[in-house]
Amino acid sequence: MSGERFLGTEDLAGLVGDLLAAGTQVIAPAxxxxxxxxxxxxxxxxxxxxxxxxxxxxxSIQDPALLALGRGMPSLSLKxxxxxxxxxxxxxxxxxxxxxxxxxxxxxxxxVVLGAKPCDAAALEILxxxxxxxxxxxxxxxxxxxxxxxxxxxxxxxxxxxxxAVGAAPDGTRGADGLLTPxxxxxxxxxxxxxxxxxxxxxxxxxxxxxxxxDGADLRDQAExxxxxxxxxxxxxxxxxxxxxxxxxxxxxxxxxLTALGVRCNGCGACSSVCPTCHCFDIVDEPDGVGCGTRRRxxxxxxxxxxxxxxxxxxxxxxxxxxFRQRINHKFSIxxxxxxxxxxxxxxxxxxxxxxxxxxxxxxxxxxVAARRGEPEPTAAGEGDAA
Amino acid sequence: MNLYGPQLATVVDxxxxxxxxxxxxxxxxxxxxxxxxxxxxxxxxxxxxxGAGEAPFCIASPPTRPGAIECTFKLVGKVTTAxxxxxxxxxxxxxGPYGNWFPLDDWKGKNILFVAxxxxxxxxxxxxxxxxxxxxxxxxxxxxxxxxxxxxxxxxRELEQWATRNDVxxxxxxxxxxxxxxxxxxxxxxxxxxSQVAPSAADAVAVVCGPPVMIKFSFPVLxxxxxxxxxxxxxxxxxxxxxxxxxxxxxxGPVYVCKDGPVFTAAQLxxxxxxx
Numbered sequence: 001m002s003g004e005r006f007l008g009t010e011d012l013a014g015l016v017g018d019l020l021a022a023g024t025q026v027i028a029p030a031x032x033x034x035x036x037x038x039x040x041x042x043x044x045x046x047x048x049x050x051x052x053x054x055x056x057x058x059x060s061i062q063d064p065a066l067l068a069l070g071r072g073m074p075s076l077s078l079k080x081x082x083x084x085x086x087x088x089x090x091x092x093x094x095x096x097x098x099x100x101x102x103x104x105x106x107x108x109x110x111x112v113v114l115g116a117k118p119c120d121a122a123a124l125e126i127l128x129x130x131x132x133x134x135x136x137x138x139x140x141x142x143x144x145x146x147x148x149x150x151x152x153x154x155x156x157x158x159x160x161x162x163x164x165a166v167g168a169a170p171d172g173t174r175g176a177d178g179l180l181t182p183x184x185x186x187x188x189x190x191x192x193x194x195x196x197x198x199x200x201x202x203x204x205x206x207x208x209x210x211x212x213x214x215d216g217a218d219l220r221d222q223a224e225x226x227x228x229x230x231x232x233x234x235x236x237x238x239x240x241x242x243x244x245x246x247x248x249x250x251x252x253x254x255x256x257x258l259t260a261l262g263v264r265c266n267g268c269g270a271c272s273s274v275c276p277t278c279h280c281f282d283i284v285d286e287p288d289g290v291g292c293g294t295r296r297r298x299x300x301x302x303x304x305x306x307x308x309x310x311x312x313x314x315x316x317x318x319x320x321x322x323x324f325r326q327r328i329n330h331k332f333s334i335x336x337x338x339x340x341x342x343x344x345x346x347x348x349x350x351x352x353x354x355x356x357x358x359x360x361x362x363x364x365x366x367x368x369v370a371a372r373r374g375e376p377e378p379t380a381a382g383e384g385d386a387a
Numbered sequence: 388m389n390l391y392g393p394q395l396a397t398v399v400d401x402x403x404x405x406x407x408x409x410x411x412x413x414x415x416x417x418x419x420x421x422x423x424x425x426x427x428x429x430x431x432x433x434x435x436x437x438g439a440g441e442a443p444f445c446i447a448s449p450p451t452r453p454g455a456i457e458c459t460f461k462l463v464g465k466v467t468t469a470x471x472x473x474x475x476x477x478x479x480x481x482x483g484p485y486g487n488w489f490p491l492d493d494w495k496g497k498n499i500l501f502v503a504x505x506x507x508x509x510x511x512x513x514x515x516x517x518x519x520x521x522x523x524x525x526x527x528x529x530x531x532x533x534x535x536x537x538x539x540x541x542x543x544r545e546l547e548q549w550a551t552r553n554d555v556x557x558x559x560x561x562x563x564x565x566x567x568x569x570x571x572x573x574x575x576x577x578x579x580x581x582s583q584v585a586p587s588a589a590d591a592v593a594v595v596c597g598p599p600v601m602i603k604f605s606f607p608v609l610x611x612x613x614x615x616x617x618x619x620x621x622x623x624x625x626x627x628x629x630x631x632x633x634x635x636x637x638x639x640g641p642v643y644v645c646k647d648g649p650v651f652t653a654a655q656l657x658x659x660x661x662x663x
Contacts, residue, residue, distance in 0.1 A: 089391040092437040099395055099437055099478040103388040134646065135631040138389045253640065253660040280635035283391065283628045285440045293438050297391070300634070307636065308626050308662075311442075311464025314599070316625070316639070316662040326638065326662075334641050 004220065006213060008186035011206040013064035016114065018203060020062065025111040027081055027147075029074050030066040032057040039355070040075070058113070058120075069115040070182050073157045077276030077347065078113065078120040082127075082143045086298040089139075089283065094291040106138045108146035112199065115152040115180065118172035119163050119345035123276030124149065125175030129339035130279065148195050153181040153223075155230050160348030162238035162361055168345045170234050171227040181223040184215075188223040234346075238361050240368035242332070242342055248371035249333040257370055258328070261363050262321030264356045269301035271350035271358070277331070277343045280307070302326050328363065390631060393435055393480030394420050398473050399455060404541040408506055409471060410447065410459040413481060425484075426450050428491060428517040429510065429622055429650040432483025433630045434458055439469030443627045445649070446484060447509040449516035456481060459509040459541065485630040487650050489514050489594065489620055491521075498527040500586045500614075502605055504577045504597025505534050508541050510622045510649075511596050515549070522554060529556040529586045533577040533601075536565030558584050578604035588613035595621045606653055616654035623649045623663055639663050 007015065019026050033055040035041040041053060056072045058081065091102040113121075124144065131140040153171040154161075163169055173179045177196030180187040189207065191197040200207060210216035252258065272278040282300040287293040300307060303323050309315040317323050335343035344360075351359045400412035415421040426446055435441040442464070448457035460467045473479060491514070499518055503511040511532075518525055530549055534540045540559065549557040560573035560580040573580050577597065593614050595605055602621060609619050625637040625644045637644035640659045642651075656663075 089389060094437065097474075097477045099480075101388065101392060101395065103392050106389060130633060133632050135390055135633070137633055250641065279633070281628065281633070283441060283634070285435075285438050287438060295391070295435075295437075295440075297628075297634075300628075300636075302635065310624070310626055311467065322662065329640070330635065330638060334638060337641050338643075 004181075004188040004190045004210060004223065005200070005207040006183075006186060006210055006216070006219060007180070007189045007207055010186075012069075012114075012186065013067065015203050015206045016061070016064040016067065018206070019112055020064075023109070025060055025109055026114060027058055027060050027078070027111060028066075028114040029056050029068050029071065030059040030061050031055065031068045031071070032059060058116075067115070069152055069180070069187075070155075073117065073347075073349075074120075075349070076274060077123060077349065078116055078149075079123065079276050079279075081111075081113070081147070082124060082140055083279055083281070083299070086296050087139065089295045089297055091288070091294050092285075092292065104139070106142040108142050111143075111147040113147060113149040116149050116176060117154055117347065118151045118170060118174070118176070118179075119154075119161075119168050119347040120276050121149050121151045121176040122163075122168040122172055122174040122345045123347075126277055126335075126339075126341045126343060126345070127279055128175075129341060130335075133339070148178075148199050149176040150178045150180055150189070150196065151176040152187075153179060153227050153230060155226070156234040156237075158348065158352075159237055160351040160359070160361060161234050161346060162348065162364070163346035164231065164235050165238040165240050165364065166242060166342045166344045166346045170230040181226055183219045183222045183226070188219060238346075238365060240364050241371065242336070244371035245364065245367050246333045246336045246342075248367060249329055250337065252370075253325070253329070255370075257366070258325045259321050261328070261366065262324030264358055265303070265320055265324040266356050267303045267305070267320045267323060268355070269303040270353045270355070271327070272301035272303060273299065274349040274353050276345055276347055276349075302330070324358075328367075332364070332367075391482070391629065393433065393441075393482045395478050396456065396481045398475050398477050398479060401473075401475060404459060404543070405539050407462045408459060408539075408541055409462075410457055411470065411473070411479070412448075413456045413458070413479065414454070415456070415481065416478070421454070424456075425453065427484070427488030428514045429488035430484035430486050431630070431645075431649060432456065432458070432481050432485065433627075434460075434466070434470065435480035435482075436466060436469035436473060437478075437480065440466050441480070441482070441628070442466035442470075443485075443630060443645075445510035445513060445622065447513050449513050449520060451517050451520035459506065459512075461506050482630060486645055486648055489622075489650055491517060494592050495524045496526060496590075498529070498587065498589070498591035499525055500591055500593040501528075501530045501532070502577060502581055502593060502595045502597070502609075503530075503532045504601035505539060506541055507597030507601070508532055509596075511594055512542055512545065514594055519549075519552075519555070526590070527556070527586075528554065529558070529584070531558045531560070531577060531581050531584055531586075533560040533562065533573075533575075533580060534565070535562045537561055537567045537570050539565070556584075556586075576604070577601050578608050581605060582608045582611070585612060588615075588618075592618045592620065595619060609653075616657065617652050619653035620650060621653065621656070623651060625649075625663060 178191040396413040
């Protein structure tokens with residue numbers, strides 16, 4: 001990398017303070033509590049050796065002291081900051097037989113995300129495709145346009161991570177405006193977009209030129225070594241040929257392998273909630289009182305039976321294995337075919353959170369084998385459950 | 388207003404088609420929107436009752452008769468129950484038009500066969516009037532329509548109008564047991580009657596819409612009559628929310644029904660998994 005500058009730990013805190021003082025919202029990983037249950041531990045990936053059992057979340061922070069960069073995987077992705085779990089689309093008020101509508105505002109206050117996982121930032125760019133497809137979703141785009149994102153090079157969290165297999169990287173800047181890499185005493189920081197460069201220029205007093213530092217070359221080496229080691233570690237988790245996987249799924253809807261892979265799923269939809277790229281939503285009306293109400297969109301999941309159920313009772317996806325197939329199909333075949341991107345960034349959250357033991361690393365590896373061999377290759381787990 | 392904000396529309400008329408099926412005639416309240424509103428036969432909209440929510444239905448009136456939007460719905464769920472309760476003068480929401488359309492311009496000079504069952508006549512009715520309003524552009528027009536019983540036939544007055552026209556062949560049928568004593572039409576399921584009517588497939592296209600079981604048994608009849616899969620068109624019903632390719636609800640395999648459909652050929656349907 002070139003153009004990197006040094007941001008000391010104290011200067012990072014100072015930078016956050018400057019941003020907050022200027023009225024910018026700062027979103028960063030922070031400690032939201034402790035992982036007080038085995039499930040919380042598993043889903044937040046904080047079983048990493050040496051990691052404290054903290055519950056890390058992306059939070060809108062008011063105090064630089066709350067920053068917890070590089071302390072593990074936030075258990076939820078950045079998604080809710082761009083596609084809130086539920087949000088008002090409009091408010092309506094009835095006056096006799098007339099209706100008054102008040103739209104939800106699209107303009108957003110400026111925000112900076114510091115220390116995003118590269119997989120979570122990549123998801124934003126991937127979702128830009130659908131949110132800008134023909135009809136522009138102004139609510140999504142408004143938040144995207146108002147938000148600068150700096151990723152933090154990730155050391156890899158655990159064996160559920162597989163970002164390089166789906167086109168992301170532990171030191172990636174897709175969907176982001178720059179990258180931080182941890183080094184002794186702070187971070188090397190580089191902007192990769194105009195928005196990122198403007199942000200760094202506006203806070204140049206917090207940054208030091210590497211050439212001006214006596215250990216500048218060493219810091220550069222440290223950063224590169226950190227990134228290279230992470231890339232190598234995570235690449236070992238899963239290697240697939242994404243195009244073969246896509247083509248195989250598109251031509252094997254009714255393959256027994258997909259049924260076998262789906263039968264373990266019990267349709268709770270947790271995978272969709274924690275997924276940085278799952279974006280299916282519902283639109284519902286809620287009363288706010290008599291004669292007034294709010295039309296909202298809320299996260300939804302293709303994993304529940306109601307998702308596709310017609311009012312008549314007919315349901316195109318009656319069985320859970322078909323609904324699981326839809327999730328795999330949408331992520332690894334439908335979306336790539338339509339938008340040229342896999343709808344997955346390899347963050348591993350769906351695997352960590354699944355109480356039925358569905359492991360996306362295993363599932364993709366299995367499909368990849370089937371795709372390469374041109375024939376189904378049932379897994380031991382899948383066969384056992386199918387029987 | 389954002390992408391999901393509807394136009395406000397006034398209910399200017401309501402017609403009870405059957406005991407459980409009603410047509411609402413809507414006029415957009417904004418004069419500019421009303422003026423510029425246009426659509427193609429086969430497109431749909433999201434209709435809403437504030438407080439109950441939105442539901443997608445086809446635009447049942449033809450684009451050749453602008454000024455109002457008609458939707459025909461059957462009382463089955465939450466939104467249709469609320470739509471059933473609105474009166475003339477009330478305000479509802481409308482977003483659209485969305486989706487693709489029947490390629491009428493490609494059908495010029497051809498014979499056109501319409502096959503519909505039950506409330507499936509609603510989207511087909513839009514195309515029928517569109518074709519009849521441009522009658523000179525098309526060759527023979529045949530309508531085969533059926534419902535469970537005489538009481539379940541929708542658009543009864545229009546069925547009579549079509550039946551009395553000498554430039555349209557209209558065959559109306561009811562399922563066995565659904566006839567009344569004075570029923571003058573046919574008795575039999577739509578696919579059976581279709582095979583009896585046996586319209587020629589020569590230089591013809593077919594537009595088919597109805598309950599899944601009717602479509603399932605009509606396709607083989609059309610195939611036997613010689614209709615190519617590319618010349619058989621239908622319109623799919625899927626649960627939808629956004630209508631604009633965002634909410635992910637209406638996927639069937641690689642297809643987004645709201646954007647790539649709702650109009651598909653039989654050839655296209657055969658490429659999709661049976662998730663509709």
